[in-house]
Amino acid sequence: MRRVVVTAMGVVSPCGNWPGPLFDNLLGGISGITRLPEALGSRLATPFAGQVTESLSDHAILRGRAALDRFAALALMAADAALRGGTAGTLDPDRTGVYFGTGMGGACTVETGYDDLYLRHRDRVAPFSVIAAMNGAAAAQVGLAFGLRGGTLTVSSACASSSMAVGEGFRAIRHGYLDAVVAGGAESLLSYGVLKAWDSLGVLASGRLEPASACRPFSADRTGLVLSEGAAVLVLEELDRARARGAEILAEITGYACTADGQHLTRPSASGQAQAMRQALQDARLKPEAVGYLNAHGTGTVAGDATETQAIRLAFGDRAPQLPISSTKALHGHLMGAAGALEFAIAILALRAQTAPPTAHLDQPDPACDLDYIPDGARALATDHVMSNSFAFGGSNAVLIASHPSGSN
Amino acid sequence: MTPLERIKRLASDKLKLDAEQIHVDTALDQLGVDSLGLIEFLFLVEDEFGIRLPQEHDALQTVGDVLALVGARIPASAPAPE
Numbered sequence: 001m002r003r004v005v006v007t008a009m010g011v012v013s014p015c016g017n018w019p020g021p022l023f024d025n026l027l028g029g030i031s032g033i034t035r036l037p038e039a040l041g042s043r044l045a046t047p048f049a050g051q052v053t054e055s056l057s058d059h060a061i062l063r064g065r066a067a068l069d070r071f072a073a074l075a076l077m078a079a080d081a082a083l084r085g086g087t088a089g090t091l092d093p094d095r096t097g098v099y100f101g102t103g104m105g106g107a108c109t110v111e112t113g114y115d116d117l118y119l120r121h122r123d124r125v126a127p128f129s130v131i132a133a134m135n136g137a138a139a140a141q142v143g144l145a146f147g148l149r150g151g152t153l154t155v156s157s158a159c160a161s162s163s164m165a166v167g168e169g170f171r172a173i174r175h176g177y178l179d180a181v182v183a184g185g186a187e188s189l190l191s192y193g194v195l196k197a198w199d200s201l202g203v204l205a206s207g208r209l210e211p212a213s214a215c216r217p218f219s220a221d222r223t224g225l226v227l228s229e230g231a232a233v234l235v236l237e238e239l240d241r242a243r244a245r246g247a248e249i250l251a252e253i254t255g256y257a258c259t260a261d262g263q264h265l266t267r268p269s270a271s272g273q274a275q276a277m278r279q280a281l282q283d284a285r286l287k288p289e290a291v292g293y294l295n296a297h298g299t300g301t302v303a304g305d306a307t308e309t310q311a312i313r314l315a316f317g318d319r320a321p322q323l324p325i326s327s328t329k330a331l332h333g334h335l336m337g338a339a340g341a342l343e344f345a346i347a348i349l350a351l352r353a354q355t356a357p358p359t360a361h362l363d364q365p366d367p368a369c370d371l372d373y374i375p376d377g378a379r380a381l382a383t384d385h386v387m388s389n390s391f392a393f394g395g396s397n398a399v400l401i402a403s404h405p406s407g408s409n
Numbered sequence: 410m411t412p413l414e415r416i417k418r419l420a421s422d423k424l425k426l427d428a429e430q431i432h433v434d435t436a437l438d439q440l441g442v443d444s445l446g447l448i449e450f451l452f453l454v455e456d457e458f459g460i461r462l463p464q465e466h467d468a469l470q471t472v473g474d475v476l477a478l479v480g481a482r483i484p485a486s487a488p489a490p491e
Contacts (some may be wrong), residue, residue, distance in 0.1 A: 062425040066446035127452050128445060 003239035004173045005405060007247040009345045010081030010184075012074050013230035014050030015332035019081060023349045026357035027378040031090025031212035031331045034175035040192055046204040048211035050228025050333030051342035061145060067128035068141065068231070069106035074338075075138035075186035076145055078231035083182070087235060088146045088244045097150035097178045098143040099169040101161025101185035103337035105154075108135030108191040138186040138231075156337065158259070159297070161185055162232065163340025163390035163398035167256035169236050170333020170400075179241050184233035186309040198227055203301055213361045215334075217327035218277050218305050218373045220364035225299040228333030232341035234348075240401050251348045251402040254385070261395030268304055268391055273311035276397035280387065281315070284380050284401045288316040291323065291401070293356045295347040296373075297391045298327025299334055306368040308391065313371070324381065326374040330360035340390035344400045351402055354381045412458070412479050416472065419453045433473040440472075454479065 011018035014032030041047030061080040113125035139152035162185020169181030205224040216222040255277030261272030362375035384404040419430035460482040
């Protein structure tokens with residue numbers, strides 16, 4: 001089987017970009033969650049979110065692009081950050097795919113169209129609402145911008161979407177269908193209708209909260225998740241080709257699994273999640289004790305964090321209490337369909353720095369979340385293997401493992 | 410704000426084009442957009458000025474051509490956006 005490595009990464013997130021201050025912010029506990037604009041926030045019970053605050057106007061990659069929803073614009077910015085510096089020119093366009101995950105794609109474009117039709121009583125919507133809003137728009141725009149012709153694929157499995165996009169890209173290279181995949185996720189859902197829909201579901205952080213510390217994964221006083229926007233891209237390549245072109249190898253992807261609980265649309269199953277972790281370990285041919293850091297799904301919901309704790313215990317057994325685990329969602333919030341790719345990128349940064357970011361705001365230990373969730377600042381690691389969990393509504397579970405590139409350089 | 414300035418702002422805000430590069434004699438096919446981008450641009454112009462441009466775009470070669478049509482079609486009472 002062919003080996004697959006990560007040769008570049010690009011992130012646009014509320015907590016900073018990569019290349020950029022993202023990882024330093026995570027180590028330093030600097031939150032990207034802020035109050036929403038008054039016009040939006042005053043009508044919401046949870047008036048904050050993780051917002052990308054930089055101007056889109058400064059990005060040459062976006063210049064003149066038609067039919068561009070914000071989620072696809074963020075995808076282009078992340079892809080540009082990853083491919084800048086000549087990587088794009090070294091990929092064989094016919095053997096390079098673009099695999100993206102997104103939860104709701106261009107939902108904001110759809111909402112703008114409804115706003116025009118029903119609220120403003122206009123008789124038309126923007127001419128390219130369909131092609132801006134389609135879930136496949138991010139992958140299509142990235143493929144178009146960089147002339148990549150190996151096929152564009154979009155995964156929409158809620159919060160596991162971009163973990164699966166990365167995982168399926170990994171499999172496509174491993175099994176010889178492609179030599180490279182620009183893989184990632186993009187999401188931008190900070191519109192009134194979508195925020196209200198999440199509010200109605202009753203899973204958002206609520207109560208008397210400060211924005212920066214509203215998301216409190218694994219803490220006994222957690223009340224829910226905080227929505228965020230952003231995009232993350234990883235360039236995956238077959239090892240020999242990456243070596244041949246002298247690429248810097250950031251990590252090797254060694255394991256991936258996706259499972260479905262087959263039980264309930266919203267109530268997660270510890271056994272289904274554990275099965276995904278076990279299968280990813282088998283895929284990587286690793287024993288549980290080989291994994292030295294886990295970036296948890298850890299959304300900050302009462303049920304989700306407790307279930308994930310049980311699942312980690314099931315998958316890691318006696319080793320579970322010794323495994324350093326953190327949820328960086330405490331700082332960057334929940335990027336939904338982009339979360340998995342972002343958090344896998346963060347796990348790779350942790351592997352390379354041999355330093356795990358903490359779980360911020362874990363002030364009150366919860367007996368139902370009694371693992372080593374790194375509550376007290378960044379932690380030095382000594383490991384060659386890191387894991388990232390993504391668990392989604394619909395009972396979808398996806399787990400990725402990255403390994404130190406020793407032996408692949 | 411003049412009609413040209415309003416068009417420049419649209420191009421900059423909505424299509425992320427460099428407004429400094431847009432002049433009266435700029436050819437539409439030199440705006441830096443593809444065929445879809447041009448349709449989107451003309452749609453935005455229609456919305457901005459509350460007018461409808463002809464379906465057949467062949468007569469529109471430059472930004473100046475668009476401005477001339479805007480001038481011809483804009484109702485005297487149409488309020489300028491804030």
